[in-house]
Amino acid sequence: MGPSSKNRLAARLGAAAATALLCLVFGPFSQAWAQTPGGLRDPNQQMHVNADELLYDDTKQTVSAVGNVRLDYGTSTVEADRVVYNQATAKVYAYGNVRLTEASGNVIHAQELELSEDLSAGFVNSLLIEGVDKTRFAATRAVRQGGNVTVLDNGVYTACEPCRDNPNKPPLWQIKAARIIHDQNNKTIYYEDARLEFFGMPIAYLPYFQHADSTVKRKTGFLTPSLMSSTEYGVGVRTPFFWNIAPNMDVTVAPTYLSEQGPLLDVEFRHRVMNGAYSIRAAGVFQQDPDRFGTTEQQEDWRGAVQSKGEFAINQYWSWGWDINVLSDRFVLDDYDLWGTGWSEAVSNIHLTGVGDRNYFDLRAYHFYGLSEDDVQEQLPIVGVWDYNYVHDKPVLGGEVRIDANITNLSRDETDFDCSTSECLVRGLGGNYSRASADAQWRKEFVDPIGQVWTPFAYVKGDLAWRDSDPVPSSINGVDVVPDVYRNLVNSDEDFVFRGMAAAGLEYRYPFVATTSWGTHVIEPIAQLILRPDESHIGALPNEDAQSVFFDTTTLFQWDKFSGYDRMEGGGRANIGAQYTFNFNSGGFFNVMFGQSYHLFGTNSFAEQDLVNAGLDSGLDKDKSDYVTGAYLQLTRQLSFSSRFRLDEDDFSPNTAEVEGRFATNNFSGGLIYGRYDEQPRIGFDEAREGVLGNLKVNLNDNVYVGAAARYNLDVDKFDRTAATIGYIDECYAFGLTYSVDFSENGNEDPVQKVFVRFSLRTIGEGGSSFNVGNLASNDETRQP
Template sequence: MYRFLTIFLSSLALLCVSNPSSAQSSKTQAKTEQSGDILFKADDLQHDQKLDVVVATGSVEMVEGERILRADKVSYNKKKDLVTATGNVVLMEPSGDVFFADQVELTGDFKTGIVENIRILMTDEARMAAVGGRRFGDEQMELHKAVYSPCRGCGNASETPLWQIKAFKVFHDKTEQNVEYRDAFMEFLGVPIFYTPYFSHPDPTVKRRSGFLAPRYGSNSILGATLETPYYFNIAPDKDATIRPILTTNEGIVLASEYRQRFSDAEIVLKGSGTHGTVQNGDKDFRGHLFSSVRADINNSWRAGADFRLTSDDTYLQRYDFDEGDSLKNYTFLEGFNGQNYASAQGFFWRGLRNADDPATMPLIAPIIDLNFINPVGKSDAQWKLDANFLSLTRTEGTDSRRLSVINSLELPHISATGEVYHLYASLQTDAYYGSNVKDNSGNTSTGFTGRIFPRIGMDWRFPFSRRSGSTTQIIEPVVGVQFAPNGGNPEKISNEDSQDVEFDETNLFSRNRFTGLDRVEGGHRIYYGLHLGSMSANFYSDGFIGQSYRVRSNNDFADNSGLNDHFSDIVGKLSIRPSSDLKLQYRFRMDKDNFSARRNELSANAGPPILKFNLNYNFFDEGSGSGEFSDREELSYGFSSQFSKSWSIESSTRRDLKLSNTIEQGVGLKFECDCFTMKLNFIRTFTQDRDVKPSDTIFLQLIFKNLGEIYTSSDGPKT
């Protein structure tokens, strides 16, 4: 700001001295002058030769690049070396900040000055005001009786802001990039709620700086009262760390930390924690975890990465609120892209955290290599595809498997002149296996080589029709497909590792192999058919599908309740309806082909305007559905939310297991949100238990102050 005034007013003085006749005129039309990079405009220019004072009055405007200064009057006293701007002084900075003042005085070399009644509108629409201010050189500024608030929409403009900070003195040092406050009060709804004789923070130009972060308070039925005081280390522009000591009254100190570093083409993140806490048998021992993530771009085509997730025991992460998952996945990968072609090499290892998980049976997959190539054939849309896969899977106890699989396929899409869409295909899958301790259907184990050659040929056909009636478009699309393949194709010596979980629904009705992986193939001749219906307009939407498949011979490779093992498959479909913006329904189903009883039902509904909106989710899976591993599952989730004012909202939810007639979780939340402040108050009651993780009631309170930070506290007690 002051640099601009110096340059401009110096140029103005030179202009006025060199043109005294025009400068002395008491009344002239508006004048525009330019000197170097500065453009100047005023209604009147005067130069008093005796006093050696240059005065510009009437809509004075100075422009230097993207910086603009406006005032009613600007004067330059050459003898006193004093510049004064008065009356509606406005300075618009290139950054977007706008400064307002009643009067600005600059002395000396224009680097020191005094400002009266300064107001600042920042780019994020936060506001600051002060009775007065002083500038010392280019790098230091002091404000007296200053007020700061980012609030503008939490009340009427004439009212007191929702919250604001008042300080008797604010000192800004640009060299140190620091802002200091003396005798500062924080007011909420006009009431002082916090006082500190001194505090400081980095100025807006600082992106990162070492220092304490906002603390978090809480109460836990297992850990007792907790206090987390994070400290951030700005090690270098490319690396930082956060240390999070967590003090607990029951379990002592938990030390958590995070380290991040970026390179020109890579990044690494390390997270971990540790404590000497109580283990399941009641003794004290080390408990902790370490998570790491690495990503690297090797060049424009190749990238690599790795994630490792380690923990001392099964319940540590959930007990100390670091993670809620029931398994940890460790993996590495290398992948490359070239047009439509893709190559990858990966490795996987899982650790199960459930009580029934046996580490000895967890597989180690290293490596699994995939190669996918697509090449056009001739000048038509025909394509030749090659998919190759190599896998090595080992266990401490149980079956080991090595696999090499190659699938060659020819794709021939075609759209007729009448709009019919055809897709012909032919493929040949060749697999070679070496298995150890592979169990057959009789329970006997074997070790050795095996393999298969499995061809497929088929065609998909669909014929979409559409009709427009007024503003509504209606769609009807019959879909039919046929596939020919040999029966069988799944020798008992091939261990089924990646094709156990089969979920038959409308999304895979037309899949060439409805097993999820490569270890199992779907043999036999079959036909599949379905009907797609839809209707769309500006305010209405509906979409539906129903379909089924028929095979010449039944397939015993699928589980009894999979819906795919008989000649006719189960009937699958979906229905989505949105009659208005306040109502949305979606239903997905699988019906028994013989008696049309439900094998799977999934229903979701959202109804109501923002003032009162209800939600419902219902899921039912018949016994043995899919892979046949689970019994009947039936679950219901329901709740509501209400935006009962511009800033206030409330929500509630319940999740129940209908088969066991048990409640799994309940929750209710209250939220206040405006442009400068957010408050979240939540109550959650859990009814599940896993060893030393007990059912509990938890209260969370989070207060977020724009541009300042957040306050977080929680209280967790045993369920009563």
């Protein structure tokens, strides 16, 4: 038996003695490894050594573990073909297929590894480091200094996984550098003489570059800069800087120097506390050349905006917060590309909210600031709203009781007239208006022995309103305002109005069920009868929250078809309909409903004018309403169709039509909507509206997708909005490019063209910009350093 065999046999038969010997001679090494996450050594931690052979060389003062070596200490391990500890030099060497798994989860691969006995210094040749978050470092040589700094020569970093079929193929992106320095204390990775490569091709050179390592979610540093250019403010570069003050507090400062308007500063402060969070953001510019803008509002020297948001929990039921927007003028956000796109108005509010098991409380105050050229600020109200909802926890007369309450106060400097119809409507009444409303509802459901479902119900409503309204003129530019009978009702000042309504009703349903080999059929006739007096004081109050009346199958069986509190439906009414549902055994279903509403007695609320003519031309403004029908077909989880129609009561011609189809597969998704709406001249629509809206997304493969969307206005036979998108996404990179053309803002003349760009390099950061084609104005949306 040879020496090697004897050693192997000794190792296997005397494992306990061999382990004790290794722990003795590797003692300094094990003590160095015995560190807690806070950096303190744990003298009680044990090292476990496993190997095929143990060799001790007294002359060279070395102890070697050979063959399938594994050293375990806590959550760290070293695996190698051979590990040698040199007592004379206090060095630890690992050779052949070295795999070091650190406590953090990172794995270092190398052919040769050298470390000092306390692991604070050492070097490695031809290493690969695999992070627990699937990041990778590679280098020809690495040196470890001070236990927390690793310097890689000729290094490469990427967050992309290697190609499974060809591991030698360059990843989608990688950063190559002459030196990469990873400071674990600062959690920062530094690059010297670096270049960014895509598919192995260099696209950017960076003499010096740094970013937070993958363990950091927030890190002080510069964010991705963005270029800006427009006719009004010239050329500039926005360079955001993120300051991580504390784990719960940060500041983002985005200074920009504009060649034509001077410096612009955008600062945001965010703070999270024990019971919530708040933020404050401010941006401003002292314009060097205000005359480059076109309107008086835009030609002020100082322009800017302030925004603040906050949300705080008082306890498990109550919270309060705010969202405040203060602007120097209505064009500043768009002119200087501040805070994203899509601002149509700046709404400020402060609120108090309570949510219980069976009740809800919400108190809010609103201020509206219009941002379009058509907005008249004096016509926009300041609003205070209180809502309360309660569902009683015990049956009353065997049924459920629900209580809703609302208090609203509006203040508007000027009356908002809409004179686009044959009469001038009053969209909002100048002056002050306050209303307190309460609504109590009761309902109980019975099922008789043959399966008929009977649901009696009742409700009472009451309002107390006070108005100090501005006088309404008889005409504006020769166009009559609402008729005299209604105009006289709103011309008295400081007038109290009380309204009340009581109703009782019964709903009947009788579902017939049949089962076939394909699925289950359900046919259900539905009838509803509501008895109540006439609505009082029609037109005597402003109508601020019930201006929209949309009659279809979703509102056919509502007890009150007005959408808000300012109007309440009166008069006797019957609603009749039927629905059919088929549930496929395969999982899909089909549903169709058809019905009509009948005014039985009293005053038809929908046929009576108020200040905005709500209800007129709705299909409910006659004794027999238009027919309504709707259908929904869900063939599979990927394919569905729906339709909604309002058909004329006399000839079944469609007054309203909507048809929609949607689909989604692994590679395709999209939808198509067709809509047609007849003219409704008494509420402001003198012409019919008809159009098609479609969108489509195609996944060309697992990573690349293209998309398109368009809205075609059939009234003018032109597209009024189009968009096209191309993008790429995988586990380490995302990119999207969208080009849009919008004619709707300018009546199909001089389209607004924009380009939106977004990108993301995993662990490095993400950013985005939007460009107005022609002036190349951009908006930086980067948030991660």
